[in-house]
Amino acid sequence: MIDWFDKVKREKFYRPPGGGIEFGEFGKDALIREFQEEFHLELINIKFLFTLENIFVCDGQKGHEIVLVYDAQLRDAAHYGTILSGKEDNGETFQAYWRSLDEIRQDNRPLYPDGLAEKLKNARKSF
Numbered sequence: 001m002i003d004w005f006d007k008v009k010r011e012k013f014y015r016p017p018g019g020g021i022e023f024g025e026f027g028k029d030a031l032i033r034e035f036q037e038e039f040h041l042e043l044i045n046i047k048f049l050f051t052l053e054n055i056f057v058c059d060g061q062k063g064h065e066i067v068l069v070y071d072a073q074l075r076d077a078a079h080y081g082t083i084l085s086g087k088e089d090n091g092e093t094f095q096a097y098w099r100s101l102d103e104i105r106q107d108n109r110p111l112y113p114d115g116l117a118e119k120l121k122n123a124r125k126s127f
Contacts (some may be wrong), residue, residue: 001014001015001016001019001096001098001099001104002015002016002086002093002094002095002096002097002109003095003097004075004094005036006014006058006059007059007060008057008059011023011110012108012109013109013110013111014099014104014107014109014111014112015111015112015113016111016116017035017038017039017086017096018030018031018034018061018067018103019033019034019038020038021068023046026029027048027068027070028046028048028070031043031046031070032046037089038081038086038087038088038103039051039084039085039086041055041074041079041084042070042075043072043073043074043075044074044075045072045073046070046071046072047070047071047072047073047080048068048069048070049069049071049077049119049120049123050069050115050119050123051066051067051068051069052063052066052067052069052111052113052115053066053067053078054067054112054113054114056112056113056114065113067113067116069120069123073122080098082097082098083095083096084095084096084114085095085096096097101117101120101121104117105117107115
């Protein structure tokens, strides 16, 4: 999960790594590209889980997104448990941490998009 901070609301929160889909690109291909661009990591065993629609305000800006959620593995297992440093297209850097749903709940920070934690919990039951 990525630790993020809303500068307007002064709120710390978690969100999963990912990014936008480019024109003509499938969701799975966008996921592969985003992990390569942001973390220089390769994903394998990618499985689509579900879709969420999210209407939100972050840093004072309104947003509306359709979120495609996937389960995947890192090709190089040595990166599990490490802190991943990433870089957005705008040059902003961030760090991603390995967090279980239980750890996120105990931290009391929200996980966005809304409804993600519950959907992940239900998806885990179907594995």
